[in-house]
Amino acid sequence: MSAASTKGYREVTFGAVALGVIQGAVMTAAFVYIGLKLGFGLPGSTVAAIMGFALLRGVGRKAFGIEGAGSIVENNINQTIASGINTASAGVVFTFPALYLLGLGDEINFPIVILSAVAGSFMGIVVIIPLRKQMIEIERLKFPSGIAVATILKSPGAGMKKSVLLAAGFAVSLAITLATKFEIVPETLEIGEGLRSLTGGSDTGAAGVLFAGTALSLSMANFGAGLLSGKGGLAFAVGGILAWWVIAPFVAAQGWVPEGAAGADLKWAIYGANLRPVGIGVLIGGALMGVVLSYPALKGAISSLRAAAKLAKSGDASNDELPPSVLGFGLVGAFVALFAVAIIGSNGAIAMAVSVAVAGTVWLGLAGLIVAQATGATDISPLSGLALIAVTLMLALTANNIMLAVTIGVAVCVATNQCADMMSDLKTGHLVGSVPKRQQLVQFMVAWVGPAIAVGTVWLLWQAGPDGANGFGPESLACRNETADCLPAPQAGALQGMVQGVVSGEAPLDKYLAGSAIGIGLALFPIAGLGVLIGLAMYLPFEITLGYGIGCVASMVLEKVKGRRYYADVLVPVAAGFIVGEALTSLSLTLIKLATGS
């Protein structure tokens, strides 16, 4: 037994901040590249937490002899900073490159784009201030990744059994992820298509989409998220059934599909034209009504923040929370920054700039709420859909000023991702005993780093083209020649397509409106967050919701049969292992692939 520690409990230390910044900066640049190459982002918290163990705890204690180095709460600060910086990568990669693809590269005002992204980064942290109390303390949303990271951080004290279960979950997930990536087993089990082959069923019409749409993703992270969510996530799975077994067959049966569409083509046609846009509308309506209904709780959350600040002032308690005044300053600051972006982007049109700043700030808040609720329940963030709505709205307000609309879209996307990440980190902090104010303050300190690096990396990669331009995109030389250094920028390409569609009047506004009305109705039903969960399920292919739903049901059955203790003792470490295993394996394989050019 070591002697009693006489030093303070290490939390916000130079080591934690420095390691977090270095990891965050490296991950941001790397994940921008990965995003342009593969079209998806990767979470940084898991990587950062494990590196924190190795460096802060391992090297700090053993090599440098720093007593108490790498404490649980210190490592939490490290991963908070690292992931907070890295969130800019996805937000920027989904939006900013679209300006290049739309041929507007020479007109980009870089300081304004970076200002927009930084404003979004700060706004994402600010919006969380009341939402943290609402979602983590009152609604008790799970935030599966937050639980997974907390499980890693707590593993030194969790006991051998939980560590073994965490490792076992990791091993299973590693094996399955490797098997899918090397195509030993498919990534998605086409259950419906298998049944269709056995029964000789049709590949067109209602039967066709039922068969084609019914598939199961073998993502262990997805299954693990369902295990952690249990009963609370079941509505998401039910939403998937509604989308793919009720709506899609009806759409096909009515003939509201392209002529001759069959099998997978039929599935993706219905997904793109019918389900996804309605799902986005449901998300918006569900979130809007959710804000109205939870107003008393939000009011209570803000009163609670004021009360905590008052108690701290009178010396009766220390204040763990940022005061509500920070929220006020942050909202004003975001409005001013967005106004500055808009006034420059609109060449001094004050009325337009005011409307853009107001709408942008309001949408930032609403999108933050949607994504916090979605990730809280399911670990899935509808980031691209929300960015799409932001740009659509801005195009409408700016009379199709694409440059300005996408620049504001950068702010929204960065803010939304920051919200999701910060909430997950605060959930982790809640579980390990971190002080939320410290996590939020360190995040404020570094909020500008990620946007600057992400925008700079995109610019560098564009300049890396043969003529100092066209370094990425489907029309780049590397992509036309199909060489290994092709960076197709798929997400930005999708935004490019959407912008061109909106400018030519093809935005599915009817879907958004009808979906919003449904979302409002869903939110009125006495199950919290139902609108957002059902909307999210419509927004995604069934293979994802089905895998998650199986996890939810498994969790419910096991807890019922084995008792409540089983959830904490077995399900949490195993599910955490699943999530961490897939994240690290995917990341490692991606980096190996990029390094070897294969």
Place this chain on the structure above:
Amino acid sequence: MRYAGFGLFVIGLTVASWYAAYVPEGIGAERIGNWFSAVGIQFLAGWVTMIVGVVVARAAAKKDTPADEAANANSADTAGEAIEQMRLIARRIDDIAGRDLAPADVAQAPRKLADELDHLLTEEIPVFLDARPLLIDRFGLETFAELIGHFAVMERAAARAWSAITDEAWDEVPPSLTKAQAAVHRSLDVLDAAAPSAAA
């Protein structure tokens, strides 16, 4: 009544979703008009049915009597039992914090203390938290928000004590336990002010 409301809700949601998915001709505002002309009535019929179902389901939920609650008596299945669970948690914290442990005392038997805290955090607190809807019904969302705010401070402080034990940061443990104790009692104060009849 509740099942009737739920049934109407599901039927209405299905019909509204079907017709929301219709893709009309046209662009911009013309597209919205075309959509409404083609399927607007059917969509509205579904949507109104859905709303009626919600209203019926919510009314039925509000009508649940205390007798109904008691008939389902199980661990924290009533608001009274949830309150009692909260008082039990407070007594546990009082017991742990009341030992007035010095850092050296913690260092003597850290695992025992860590196990007690772990039991509190993973077994006893979740029982109380599962009964949140009952407490929200009883006290209202705003009062509940205030109560749970202090309760959450207690949870974080207890978790911090556990983490400090794991990290062998013995100095951190006693103040964290004191903070947890103060916070849970502030939570009880809110409870007692809101419902004097629930006072122990």
